[in-house]
Amino acid sequence: MIEKTELDGVVIIEPRRFTDSRGYFCETYNINTLAEFGITTTFVQDNQSFSEETGTVRGLHFQAPPAAQAKLVRVLSGVIWDVAVDIRSGSPTFGHWVGCELSAEKGNQLLIPAGYLHGFVTRTPKCTVAYKCSAPYTPATEGAVRFDDPDLAIDWGIRPEDAVLSDKDAAAAAFADLNTPFTYEAHP
Numbered sequence: 001m002i003e004k005t006e007l008d009g010v011v012i013i014e015p016r017r018f019t020d021s022r023g024y025f026c027e028t029y030n031i032n033t034l035a036e037f038g039i040t041t042t043f044v045q046d047n048q049s050f051s052e053e054t055g056t057v058r059g060l061h062f063q064a065p066p067a068a069q070a071k072l073v074r075v076l077s078g079v080i081w082d083v084a085v086d087i088r089s090g091s092p093t094f095g096h097w098v099g100c101e102l103s104a105e106k107g108n109q110l111l112i113p114a115g116y117l118h119g120f121v122t123r124t125p126k127c128t129v130a131y132k133c134s135a136p137y138t139p140a141t142e143g144a145v146r147f148d149d150p151d152l153a154i155d156w157g158i159r160p161e162d163a164v165l166s167d168k169d170a171a172a173a174a175f176a177d178l179n180t181p182f183t184y185e186a187h188p
């Protein structure tokens with residue numbers, strides 16, 4: 001059901017699927033289920049993005065306090081490699097990243113607390129990604145770091161030059177220039 005990663009508070013969730021002759025049913029989010037695992041994050045906004053091509057990279061993004069967002073990410077169609085990067089100053093894993101393959105078929109999810117960069121690359125065409133956010137969209141607090149930043153050295157499984165990027169992401173800041181607005185707070 002819930003698997004910790006080496007990054008504090010970043011967990012992989014695999015909701016239970018009730019299968020029968022019609023197909024399956026699963027609860028994709030239940031506040032009480034997460035509370036059983038000590039996760040008390042509440043969400044106020046649902047997002048969905050669709051990416052036509054394999055190799056589409058969205059990220060690495062964050063919103064700064066007071067609009068910092070935790071995210072609960074899942075895939076409705078296709079497969080992505082989902083990445084979180086710890087940017088909490090003072091954290092023993094500052095600048096470290098974890099990746100996880102999320103797929104519609106598996107129905108697995110990645111929970112990323114506030115204080116982390118988030119981004120993904122699509123591993124199939126026509127990828128639909130849905131994610132819950134713990135704070136509303138607040139453009140004035142948005143920040144972005146280059147997905148292929150050499151200091152992060154994230155393995156995206158593609159050549160950087162092959163990435164399909166938005167203009168915003170193509171012009172994102174270097175990690176070294178990030179003035180992280182997050183202070184390290186341990187997660188349960």
Ligand SMILES: Cc1cn([C@H]2C[C@H](O)[C@@H](COP(=O)(O)OP(=O)(O)O[C@H]3O[C@H](C)C(=O)[C@H](O)[C@H]3O)O2)c(=O)[nH]c1=O
Binds near residue numbers: 059062071118119166
């Ligand atoms: C994030 C967001 C965007 N927008 C508007 C602003 C732009 O005109 C348009 C596309 O936004 P953007 O290019 O930032 O979309 P993505 O590149 O998919 O960004 C997202 O991708 C990574 C993976 C994330 O984790 C963030 O949630 C988010 O930054 O949607 C909204 O109206 N509300 C929103 O919450």
